[in-house]
Amino acid sequence: MLRTTFCEALGVEHPIVQAGMGPFGSGCELAAAVSNAGALGSLGGSARSPEDLRQQLAVLRTLTERPFAVNFTQPWLQQHPESFDIALEMHAPVVSLALGDPGDLPARAHEAGALFIQQVHTVEQALLVAERGVDVIIAQGTEAGGFGGEVSTVALVPQVVDAVGPVPVLAAGGIADGRGLAAALVLGAQGVNLGTRFLASEEAAISDEWKRAILAAGSQDTVKVDVWDDIFGKPGGGAFDVVPRALETPFIEQWQGHRSDAAIDASRLQGEIMSAIQQQNMERFVPFTGQSAGLIGDILPARDIVRRLIVQATEALESTSRLYS
Incomplete structure (x- = not known):
């Protein structure tokens, strides 16, 4: 079993987060399946009506008793602040944010008893959100699907780790198997945030x-x-x-x-x-997909994706350790 400080902080078994990929990919079924597998599932909260968000959260609560996140984008919350209120009112254990300055949202989440995860694309953004008091930072490289910046994952992750420690950092972008998870841990990350690999799952709500x-x-x-x-x-x-x-x-x-x-x-x-x-x-039109698509050759249940990631990462780390033993 691979356990990191991220696992301890979030109360999960595995250092894996399923990215909040908007309403078209990340519904309550996928989020629950990932959480039930011991990782952190995410419900995509942006572009949902208040009624749909409440319904998805209510169903999610019936599908899992384990921690999960509700993910938003900052531009969406700028226009629809009630979405964040709903997540807190319905006692989401974790709220995650992408694409902008979180402002006072981490403090509000903490007041409600929730943890706060923030995705960034540069070292400067990482320093900004660390000052805002976020609990975990996702350093997302340009390889990722959906909205992202220009710096590669391998270059970005160690810089963010060095800049914001001891805040736990997750790696994102170009990761779809256990080798990527192992590489992220070697770079200093405490886990990974995966989107495209979970789009190619049985539970993902895409065509x-x-x-x-x-x-x-x-x-x-x-x-x-x-x-x-x-x-x-x-x-x-x-x-x-x-x-x-x-x-x-x-x-x-x-x-x-x-x-x-x-x-x-x-x-x-x-x-x-x-x-x-x-x-x-x-x-x-615009099917958000990362460069890790080149690593994906099958559609699996989310639980099997999590299990495979852990087995492959363990094997990769053990194999690497023999190089210097």
């Missing part, structure tokens, strides 16, 4: 078409979708400067090459993407 596309993809088939900023604009109010990584689609290919036209037609394109999120067919 079979998207899952099959992940299995078929190589790492080079994921691209940074810079045109996103032309369609949605850059958020302000302390939001981090990030753009999504996704599997390339005809939609992305068309508009990446015509960014000025996308800006002119932004209102319509926003509507198409938001409708795709609600109708769960994002695979036709």
Whole structure:
């Protein structure tokens, strides 16, 4: 068994977090399955109505008695602060945040008895959120799916570890198997945060078409979708400067090459993407997927993904130890 300070702080068996991948990927079934396997499952809380968020949390409580997180993005909470209130009112054990300055949210979570996890993409962001009093920091490299920065995981993680210690740091980006978990621990992280690997799970609430596309993809088939900023604009109010990584689609290919036209037609394109999120067919538009897709060759139950990660990581660390014994 691999246990780190992250495990002790969060009350979980394994140093693995399933990323909060929004409403299209991370529902209560996936979060519960990961938590029941001894890791930390996450419910994607952004882009959900208050009623849907309450319902998902209520169902999640019936599916697991173990710790779980509710994940939000900072731009979403800027527009919908009631979502954070709902998570605290319903006694979420952990709240996690991505894409911006958390402000006083960690203090509010602590007052409600919850722990707070924050994702960052640079050392400067890590120092900022450490000052805000977060309990755990996710250092996410550019390889990750969804919204991210430009620094690679291998370069970013040890820098963040050095900058914010003793705050536990999790590695994210480009990790899909136990070798990646072992590498993260060697870099000084206390665990990993995985998104794409859990998208390719039986419980993930995305289409079979998207899952099959992940299995078929190589790492080079994921691209940074810079045109996103032309369609949605850059958020302000302390939001981090990030753009999504996704599997390339005809939609992305068309508009990446015509960014000025996308800006002119932004209102319509926003509507198409938001409708795709609600109708769960994002695979036709911007299917968030990381470079770790090249490592994924099967769709498994979430519990089997967790177990495989631990077995592979243990084997990798034991194999490495023989190099110097």
